[in-house]
Every structure is written in structure tokens, then in C-alpha cells.
Amino acid sequence: MTFRACPEEPDILGAAADGRELPAALKTHLASCASCRDQVEAVTFVRGLAETPDAPHQLPDPGVIWWKAQLTRRWQAERAASAPIERMRWVELAAGFASLTVFLAWQWQGLVNLAARAIPAGVTAASSAPQALSPMALLLITIGTASVGAMILAALHRRLGGEL
Amino acid sequence: MAEHAATLDVGNVGAQQADAGARAELLDETEFQDLYRLHARPLWAYVYRLTGNTADADDLLQEAFCRMLATRLATRDDSQLRAYLFRVATNAATDLWRRGGRTRRREEPLTDRPAGAAHDRGGAALKLDMARTFRDLKPQERMLLWLAHVEGSEHREIAAALGLKSASVPVLLFRARRKLAGLLRKKGYGPGERS
Numbered sequence: 001m002t003f004r005a006c007p008e009e010p011d012i013l014g015a016a017a018d019g020r021e022l023p024a025a026l027k028t029h030l031a032s033c034a035s036c037r038d039q040v041e042a043v044t045f046v047r048g049l050a051e052t053p054d055a056p057h058q059l060p061d062p063g064v065i066w067w068k069a070q071l072t073r074r075w076q077a078e079r080a081a082s083a084p085i086e087r088m089r090w091v092e093l094a095a096g097f098a099s100l101t102v103f104l105a106w107q108w109q110g111l112v113n114l115a116a117r118a119i120p121a122g123v124t125a126a127s128s129a130p131q132a133l134s135p136m137a138l139l140l141i142t143i144g145t146a147s148v149g150a151m152i153l154a155a156l157h158r159r160l161g162g163e164l
Numbered sequence: 165m166a167e168h169a170a171t172l173d174v175g176n177v178g179a180q181q182a183d184a185g186a187r188a189e190l191l192d193e194t195e196f197q198d199l200y201r202l203h204a205r206p207l208w209a210y211v212y213r214l215t216g217n218t219a220d221a222d223d224l225l226q227e228a229f230c231r232m233l234a235t236r237l238a239t240r241d242d243s244q245l246r247a248y249l250f251r252v253a254t255n256a257a258t259d260l261w262r263r264g265g266r267t268r269r270r271e272e273p274l275t276d277r278p279a280g281a282a283h284d285r286g287g288a289a290l291k292l293d294m295a296r297t298f299r300d301l302k303p304q305e306r307m308l309l310w311l312a313h314v315e316g317s318e319h320r321e322i323a324a325a326l327g328l329k330s331a332s333v334p335v336l337l338f339r340a341r342r343k344l345a346g347l348l349r350k351k352g353y354g355p356g357e358r359s
Contacts, residue, residue: 038342
């Protein structure tokens with residue numbers, strides 16, 4: 001839709017906004033131009049509405065707004081300060097997964113054997129020929145378990161921290 | 165023209181912080197109290213006309229001032245800070261509508277409560293009807309009309325506040341005024357009928 005305002009409109013609206021008396025030529029124009037009359041009527045209405053007092057309303061206490069802003073600022077500063085720690089949690093999580101993956105890949109066969117011995121059919125065989133895990137495998141199992149535990153704790157901490 | 169030089173760059177009041185470096189400062193409590201005394205009432209009237217809800221108007225007012233307090237301002241010029249506050253409040257109101265039209269649902273019913281003079285029934289009814297008519301406009305139309313004709317904001321300030329192109333503002337304003345005039349005619353507020 002093409003926008004076609006009356007060329008006299010800016011002058012007429014300017015006068016209406018300032019509350020100035022219109023020059024005779026513009027008055028004559030206004031009498032014959034429906035578009036300009038609409039525009040003036042709308043401006044007069046909005047200004048009239050603004051000048052009409054509202055029902056009495058107590059504005060929010062500026063002291064509370066000031067306090068709220070200070071609190072928000074402090075909270076944002078704390079968040080900014082703890083951002084590196086939050087990032088380190090992700091590193092910690094990634095390291096846990098990586099060490100677990102390495103361990104599983106390296107000791108897969110040993111773990112399969114261990115599981116086979118644990119089932120009832122293998123109990124006898126296991127008791128007759130027990131196989132000890134190497135110290136390295138034990139160390140990796142400990143690290144893996146600790147990593148998984150750390151991940152669970154980190155996830156729990158985040159969850160609880162998010163809800164607080 | 166002097167007014168043109170004084171207003172300006174509402175959008176840069178906060179943005180100037182990056183350029184101004186050490187000059188940009190947070191407001192202190194006294195400055196804030198002074199600004200609040202000066203601008204809170206007109207800002208509240210504006211957001212109340214936008215939302216039609218006193219609780220939302222309070223929230224938006226608080227949010228605008230809180231955001232201002234969190235920003236390092238490169239200026240202490242009243243007119244620029246006022247324009248900045250109106251811009252922030254407009255953005256906050258727009259966010260409110262985008263979050264699911266909460267305000268539209270919560271618009272308070274306009275009741276026949278006179279503002280000050282309880283005896284002035286005719287005046288109260290007129291005020292009520294004026295407020296209803298204004299609410300029949302779309303939020304953006306209300307913002308445009310209020311900023312242009314009550315706040316006297318320039319087109320580029322309005323464009324910045326509403327996220328529009330400057331060139332679109334006169335067109336949208338023209339249409340909003342024409343729509344409002346149509347609503348007024350429908351309600352029998354033609355020229356000379358309202359006084």
C-alpha cells in the first residue's frame with residue numbers, strides 16, 4: 001500500500017502538537033481535508049489521554065529498586081567470578097569420560113574374563129584357577145570408578161545448584 | 165535544532181560505555197533517586213498505557229531502572245537518560261508480549277473509578293472511554309503514538325526504541341493515527357463531539 005500523506009500534514013500536526021493557532025490558510029485546508037482532520041483528532045486525543053490523571057497509584061519504592069539492582073550486580077559479579085570454575089567442571093567431566101574410555105579399551109578382555117568368572121557356571125573354574133588383576137588394572141579401575149563418581153557428584157551439584 | 169543536538173543517540177547512552185572507557189560510570193544512589201523522582205511517573209504512565217495492568221507497569225518500571233543501574237552510563241544528560249529509560253521500558257514491554265501475551269490476558273478491566281474527583285462522573289466516564297479506545301490499538305501503535313505525541317520523541321529515537329527503520333516510523337505513525345481516528349469516529353468522538 002502506498003503511503004500518501006497530505007503535504008500540509010506536517011505543519012498542521014506541528015501546530016496541533018504545540019497547541020499553536022493555525023494560520024488561516026491551514027485552517028481552510030483542515031476544513032476541507034478529511035485525512036488531516038483525522039490526524040489532528042488522533043494527536044489531540046492522545047495528548048488529552050496523557051493529560052488525564054490516572055487513578056492514584058503508589059509507585060514502587062526507589063529504595064527497593066536500588067537494593068534489587070545492587071543484589072543483581074553482586075550476583076552477576078559472582079557468576080562472572082565462578083565462570084572459570086564452571087568451565088573446569090566440564091573439563092573434569094571430559095577427563096573422566098576419556099580415562100574411562102581408555103581403561104575400557106585397554107582392559108576389555110580382562111573385564112570380559114572377570115565377568116565370565118562371576119557367572120555361576122564359571123564359579124568352579126574361577127575358584128580352581130584364580131587370576132589376580134595386575135596393579136595397573138586395579139589402579140585404572142580405581143581411577144575409572146572415581147571419575148564416574150565425580151561425574152555423578154558434579155551432575156548432582158549442578159542440578160541442586162540450578163534449583164537453589 | 166538545539167533540541168536535536170541534545171537528544172540523540174538514545175541507543176548509544178549505554179553503548180558509549182565501551183568507547184568512553186573510564187568515563188562511563190554507574191549511577192550512585194543520589195543520582196538514581198534524582199532520576200527516579202524526575203522520570204518514574206511519566207515512565208509509569210507510559211508502560212501502564214501499554215500494558216493496561218498496574219502490576220506489569222510496576223514490573224516494567226523496576227526493570228527499566230534496574231537495567232539502567234546495571235549499565236555504565238557515559239552521560240548524565242537528563243533528556244538522554246529519559247529517552248534511554250523509555251527505550252529500555254519499551255524493549256522490556258516487547259519482551260513481555262513475546263513471552264506469550266501474558267499482559268494481554270492480564271489486562272485489568274477498566275472500572276469506573278474517577279481519578280481524583282469522585283463527583284465528576286461525566287469526566288470519569290470520558291476518561292474510561294478514552295482509555296478503552298486507546299487499548300483497542302495494537303501495542304506497537306500505542307507505543308508509537310505515545311512516544312511521538314506525548315514524549316515528543318524523534319522518529320529515529322522511536323525507531324531505535326521499537327527496532328524499526330527510521331523511514332518506517334512516519335508511515336506507521338500515519339496509519340496508527342488514521343486507525344485511532346477511525347475508532348474515535350466509531351465511538352462518536354468526531355471533531356467537536358468530545359468537548
